[in-house]
Every structure is written in structure tokens, then in C-alpha cells.
Amino acid sequence: MHQSLIDLWYGFGVALQPHNLMWSIVGxxxxxxxxxxxxxxxxxxxxMLLPLTYVIPPVPAILxxxxxxxxxxxxxxxxxxLLNLPSHPPHAVTCLDGYPMTxxxxxxxxxxxxxxxxxxAASVGILVMIFLSPLLVQIAxxxxxxxxxxxxxxxxxxxxxxxxxxxxxxxxxxxFGLLCGVVGTDxxxxxxxxxxxFSELSDGVELGALCMGLFGIADFLVNVNRMxxxxxxxxxxxxxxxxTRKELKQAFFPMLRGTLVGTVFGAMPGTGPTxxxxxxxxxxxxxxxxxxxxxxGAIEGVAAPEAASHSxxxxxxxxxxxxxxxxxxxxxxxxxxxxxxxxxPGPQLITEHRDIFWGLVASFWIGNVLLVIMNxxxxxxxxxxxxxxxxxxxxxxxxFICIGVFSTKNSLFDVGQVAVFGVLGAIFLALEFPVSPIxxxxxxxxxxxxxxxxxxxISHGDLAIFVERPISASFVALGALVxxxxxxxxxxxxxxxxxxxxxxxxSSSERKxxxxxxxxxxxxxxxxxxx
Amino acid sequence: xxxxxxxxKDYLGAVLMISMGSAVAFAGFGYRIGTLTAMGxxxxxxxxxxxxxxxxxxxxxxxxxxxETGRVVxxxxxxxxxxxxxxxxxxxxxAAFVLLGTYGGFVVASFxxxxxxxxxxxxxxxxxxFALACLIVAAGYLIFHWGLGLQFEAFRxx
Numbered sequence: 001m002h003q004s005l006i007d008l009w010y011g012f013g014v015a016l017q018p019h020n021l022m023w024s025i026v027g028x029x030x031x032x033x034x035x036x037x038x039x040x041x042x043x044x045x046x047x048m049l050l051p052l053t054y055v056i057p058p059v060p061a062i063l064x065x066x067x068x069x070x071x072x073x074x075x076x077x078x079x080x081x082l083l084n085l086p087s088h089p090p091h092a093v094t095c096l097d098g099y100p101m102t103x104x105x106x107x108x109x110x111x112x113x114x115x116x117x118x119x120x121a122a123s124v125g126i127l128v129m130i131f132l133s134p135l136l137v138q139i140a141x142x143x144x145x146x147x148x149x150x151x152x153x154x155x156x157x158x159x160x161x162x163x164x165x166x167x168x169x170x171x172x173x174x175x176f177g178l179l180c181g182v183v184g185t186d187x188x189x190x191x192x193x194x195x196x197x198f199s200e201l202s203d204g205v206e207l208g209a210l211c212m213g214l215f216g217i218a219d220f221l222v223n224v225n226r227m228x229x230x231x232x233x234x235x236x237x238x239x240x241x242x243x244t245r246k247e248l249k250q251a252f253f254p255m256l257r258g259t260l261v262g263t264v265f266g267a268m269p270g271t272g273p274t275x276x277x278x279x280x281x282x283x284x285x286x287x288x289x290x291x292x293x294x295x296x297g298a299i300e301g302v303a304a305p306e307a308a309s310h311s312x313x314x315x316x317x318x319x320x321x322x323x324x325x326x327x328x329x330x331x332x333x334x335x336x337x338x339x340x341x342x343x344x345p346g347p348q349l350i351t352e353h354r355d356i357f358w359g360l361v362a363s364f365w366i367g368n369v370l371l372v373i374m375n376x377x378x379x380x381x382x383x384x385x386x387x388x389x390x391x392x393x394x395x396x397x398x399x400f401i402c403i404g405v406f407s408t409k410n411s412l413f414d415v416g417q418v419a420v421f422g423v424l425g426a427i428f429l430a431l432e433f434p435v436s437p438i439x440x441x442x443x444x445x446x447x448x449x450x451x452x453x454x455x456x457x458i459s460h461g462d463l464a465i466f467v468e469r470p471i472s473a474s475f476v477a478l479g480a481l482v483x484x485x486x487x488x489x490x491x492x493x494x495x496x497x498x499x500x501x502x503x504x505x506x507s508s509s510e511r512k513x514x515x516x517x518x519x520x521x522x523x524x525x526x527x528x529x530x531x
Numbered sequence: 532x533x534x535x536x537x538x539x540k541d542y543l544g545a546v547l548m549i550s551m552g553s554a555v556a557f558a559g560f561g562y563r564i565g566t567l568t569a570m571g572x573x574x575x576x577x578x579x580x581x582x583x584x585x586x587x588x589x590x591x592x593x594x595x596x597x598x599e600t601g602r603v604v605x606x607x608x609x610x611x612x613x614x615x616x617x618x619x620x621x622x623x624x625x626a627a628f629v630l631l632g633t634y635g636g637f638v639v640a641s642f643x644x645x646x647x648x649x650x651x652x653x654x655x656x657x658x659x660x661f662a663l664a665c666l667i668v669a670a671g672y673l674i675f676h677w678g679l680g681l682q683f684e685a686f687r688x689x
Contacts, residue, residue, distance in 0.1 A: 168589050169544065175583045176583070178579055179555055182575060182576045188572075189563070191562055193562060193573075194576070225651075225652055391652040391654050391655050392655075394621075395624070395649035395651075396663070398625065398644060398645070399645050399648075406632070406681075406683065407681055412629050418625060419625040419626050422621070432541075433544060452570075461566065461568030
């Protein structure tokens, strides 16, 4: 642990270098802006800025992308609290108590609590990293191809089944993503696979094109003609943002509990932030002595979900950075960006690329400080931006997507790929297939195949290697448990009456009055690409 | 129980997966399969293709009762996410960019892209779309062509 502290100090040094700090600021600012603007998820933005990362060194690149991610969490809360407009699904829960607080004139306090929750969560995230990383480093040395293969499989399985909608469809999409990863030149044999006659495809599908087509375009397809803003007049001054002592006391334990929920679920690959916030809210309501205050402006109802969301965001990075297993689509994108920069993710990332890992950890804290500093004066600006009509925003975004993809390799073929994936994304959406697992499959596909081959080479063709080695066996066992769990819940559902598992999400949304249903429903549908 | 519309979506999805999977598996046979010890280029994709067919079959079989644990949240919204007009225009906008990028150049392609996609929104009049397109092209030209030196001629043919 002593080593971790030294590394953390080093990380702060890295993160505070002017060059890196600048890109952090860019990321956080853009992320905050995107979070405030409805209809454009962090995923879309990160994929749009992905080409930019090709030309800057890996450390600032990852800092920027990460900054976009948690900056957007911040921005989302602002819209949710002030205008009852959750720009992103995880903040739908925050609306429930945040907006009533605004109507009661305490909107600023709600925002203040959100900021504190985020800060707290970032600190907890850092602590977790400090304690976990020596453990992870030790495990890292024991990781061989068989372990890499089985943990990737586990990650894919969890990602597929825990994503929204039918787990079977999730698996189908993961397979599709894996297949997209296969397209191109096979590393081992040199054979060009599935290039459909296009020589441009011999390099494989372009990550940015895939993501922008599937998520960005899909984002627009879902949101166009559906965004109905209600720009209330929310005027928040700086002084407003300080919560009273009573509110602070009320918010403290919910914040703790929310952070706990977020940390636990964040470490689990595959659970989206939306579910986490719902669970935190539901937990808070169950634990509260005055549950009927919820929905009318209870500050606990803001503190807990926001803390959960922010801590989940931080903790999400852990399996991604340390084990190379992305928790969700955004992490998969970040991983993809790292791979493109030539950095091999996996257990050895912590030891081989100290600057990236610890710089990232340190930047969470720095990023939060930046966000607080920025948001206090800029709140008014954000509120104005919320009133930008979506119908003018998205065509510009389409243009930026096209240009962005084009600029990667000066190739119009790549833009064509965006169109193709846009069509595919549209078809999948219409048929209610979840789109996020595709990215997971795509990013992990090549590595999965390579490790699979290696593992079998080592074992001379014996498949039992995956269960003979203890670490690998435990992952396989976990995977089997996940599959079992899915089968069991399917059978229970098929038998009829509501099961508790399902009603965690539904009860908190159902018991909240019907008037909230449309918002949740709309956001849930808009949620498709992003969760 | 389940509205017929939903069931047919699942069946369509299943059919899609089965056909995709079989196509992939068939093509995969063309590459060398090899053995487990010495896997050829076709091994992995063929396995994936077969798995896809299996999953497709499972989806088709389970298309009737609810398997969707996440669906409860989405139920508040009645219709599906299918908005043919917007989808057509946005995708056409991108296609326009690709086509006109070669036979037109940066300015033409960008203009067409923004203009066409803007028309996808019911609330955008032709005038709105035109104005927005001009604005974006101007800004884009400044940022990308002049500012960032993007290698994309303003006007070109072929």
C-alpha cells in the first residue's frame, strides 16, 4: 500500500502537468456541456472526439476522454434538477426529488449537494484504487492467456445479460460485435477475413465509425421529433448553492449509502449507471423513516442517486484499467482508444504504464475540483444552453460526426461505414436489440481470439485448461452462475407473478406517480444506445 | 398477453440473427478451419456464426412470454422508436456526404449533409434547414479547412 501512495503522488504530478491539465479541462468542459445538452450522450461525444486522441499522446488523451465521461454526469444532474429534464437516463431518478426542490426554491442546494456527492465519490474511488491496486498487481502476474480469455468471456457475458432488454438479444449483439472485430486481417495467419471485396476493410472496421454510427446516429434517430423541452425559468445564484446545515446532515448518510451502492455495482462489469441510481434511490426510500417525503423534494432523494452515479463512474474505470475488462460501452471505447495508442490493457497496465493509471486516478479528484470551480459561475450559461432547440443541434452533430470520421484517415469510405452502422443501428433499435454490447464485443474480440488461440497452443488443444487453472476456473464458474441466474429468472417470469428482482426498477418507477412515467419512458427509450 | 406487434419483432430479430449467423459460418468455412491446436483463420468466426444461429433460434423460441427484465421501465412509452421520416433523412444526409464528398467537395458535401438531415425534424422548415446549413458550412470551413488544415478540398470532382 505504501507503494500505492507513492504512485498516487506520482499520478498527481502527472495529472497536474500543464499539457495534461489542459486536456483534462477540455474534456471536463466538453463533458459538462454535453451532459447539460439533451440527446447527445457521453458515448457519442467520446466517439466524436476519438480521432482527436490519435494525435495527442496517450496520457492526455485518456484524461480528456475520462473527463468527458464524468463531466457529463455532472451536467446531467443540472438539467435534471433545474428543469426536470434528465439529459441522460441515470439522472431520471434525480428529477424525482430534484425538481420539486427547485420549485421550492432550493434548487441551488440540490446542486450543491450533488457537487459534494461527486467530490465524496471521487475521493472514495481513489481510496478504493489505492487499496485494490497492490492486490491487482499481484494477481496480474498470475494472468496467462487462459485467464485473460475466461475473464474476457465473463465480462462479455455479464455485459450482454445485464444490459437493457432481453439477455438473449444482448448475447446476439455481443456476437455481432465479436464478428465485427473479426473483419480484417487475421494476425496469426495473414488471411483477410470478411472484407467483402473492399480493400479498405483489410484493416478492419474503424472503431470511431462503428461507435458514431451505432450510438451517435442512433442517438439522433431515437431523439429526433421527440424532444419536448419545458424551459421553466430557473434562476440560480451562487449564494443559493449552499445547502443549510440541516440539509447537509440529512444528506450525509444517503451520500454514504449511495456511494456504497455505486462502488459495489461499479465494480461489477455490465451494470449500467441507470440501474445503480434506481437501486440507490429505492434503498434510500426503504431505509428512510419518512418515506413519504420522497418525490416532494427530499434531499436524500438527490444525494443518494447522485453519489451512486458518480462513484460508479469512478469505480467503472477499475476493471477496465486494471484487468482490461470494460464494464460498459463507454469503457470499451476508452479501452479501444488505448489499444489504438499501442497500450496493451490488462493487469500489467498498472505496472507498465504507471503514468496512465495513476494519472487517471489523480485526475478524478482534480477533475472534480475543476468541475466545481467551473460550474459555480457557469450555471447560468448551462441553463441557457438547455434551451437550444434540439432540431438545430442534431444536424450540426451529424456534420461533425462525418467530418470527424473523415479526418481520421482522410477516407470517405470510413464515413460510409458510419452510414452502414447507422442503418444497422436503426434496424437493431427497431427490433429492440441492445446496441451497447456490440462495442464490448468489437473491442474485446481480437484479444479474445488471440488469447484463446494462445491458451490452446499452451495446452496442446486441451480445452480443459480453462477449468484446470484455478483463477480461470473461478471466472468460468462465475460465468456459469450468470447464465444460471438468467435461466432461473426467465423461468420465474414465465411462471407469471412479479419477482422482486424485476420490481426493483419497476417499483420505484411505478410507485412514483403516473405523471413521471412518460419522462422515464422517453428517457428509457433514449437510453438504448447509451446505457 | 403480449401484443402481436412485439412478438413479430422478436421473430424478425430471430430470423435476422439466424440468417446472419449462417452467412458468417458459411463464409467461415472458406477460410481454413484447422484443429483446436492449430486454429485456422476460419475457426473463430465459424464458431461465432454457429453460436449466432443458436441464439437466433433461442430468441425465436422464447419470443412469446416476457424475457425482458429491463422492459418495465420502457413500458411508459407506447409506440416503438421507429420514426421513418427522421431516420430516412438523417441516413440520407450521411450518404449525401459520402457521395458528394468525392463529386463535389467539402463545401457541397457538408451543406448537403446538414440540409438533408435537418429536414428530418418535423419542426424544421426548408428555410430553417437552409440557414442552418449555410451557418454550419461557414463555421466548418473556418474550423476545419482554415483552422485545422483538413485535407479536404472545398470543391472537387472525382
